[in-house]
Amino acid sequence: MISFFRGLCVLLPCIVLAACETPEERAARETQFNGKPLAQVIAAIGQPDLQNSTTAVWQYRERDVIFEPIYIYTSTGQARVAGHRRRVIENECTYTARLSSARVVASQYVGNNCRRYAPRLPRA
Numbered sequence: 001m002i003s004f005f006r007g008l009c010v011l012l013p014c015i016v017l018a019a020c021e022t023p024e025e026r027a028a029r030e031t032q033f034n035g036k037p038l039a040q041v042i043a044a045i046g047q048p049d050l051q052n053s054t055t056a057v058w059q060y061r062e063r064d065v066i067f068e069p070i071y072i073y074t075s076t077g078q079a080r081v082a083g084h085r086r087r088v089i090e091n092e093c094t095y096t097a098r099l100s101s102a103r104v105v106a107s108q109y110v111g112n113n114c115r116r117y118a119p120r121l122p123r124a
Contacts, residue, residue: 021120029118030109038102045095045117054099058117061092093117 021029033041038056042048048056067084074080093111095118097104109118 025121029121030114031107032118032121033097033104034107036104038097038099038104041097041104044119048097056097056099056104058095059093060116061090064089064091 033044041056045058049059050057066087066089068087069081070083070085071079072082091111091113093109093114093116095114096108096110098106
């Protein structure tokens with residue numbers, strides 16, 4: 001049983017680190033559409049909400065409700081769930097692509113959850 005936990009303690013940090021991205025990876029993910037034709041961007045993330053000859057804008061706002069456990073502790077120190085607290089989380093993102101000749105020349109993400117418009121790049 002101890003060897004199982006020792007193995008888990010070694011493996012768990014590796015899994016957590018693999019899920020994180022470096023600042024360079026984030027920058028690459030957020031600029032992945034720069035230089036691409038607008039049609040390719042649309043194929044990847046869908047139709048823009050607003051578009052003209054120089055700009056395309058994608059927007060979303062979602063509200064999620066999560067239930068966080070409320071813990072109490074017994075006299076022996078064990079934690080038990082006594083109930084749940086309802087919490088509303090607002091997720092939003094605006095992705096703006098500046099266009100020239102139907103190609104993205106610059107882009108900007110504003111919001112707290114923009115993964116929808118900046119999908120993860122395949123690992124090399």
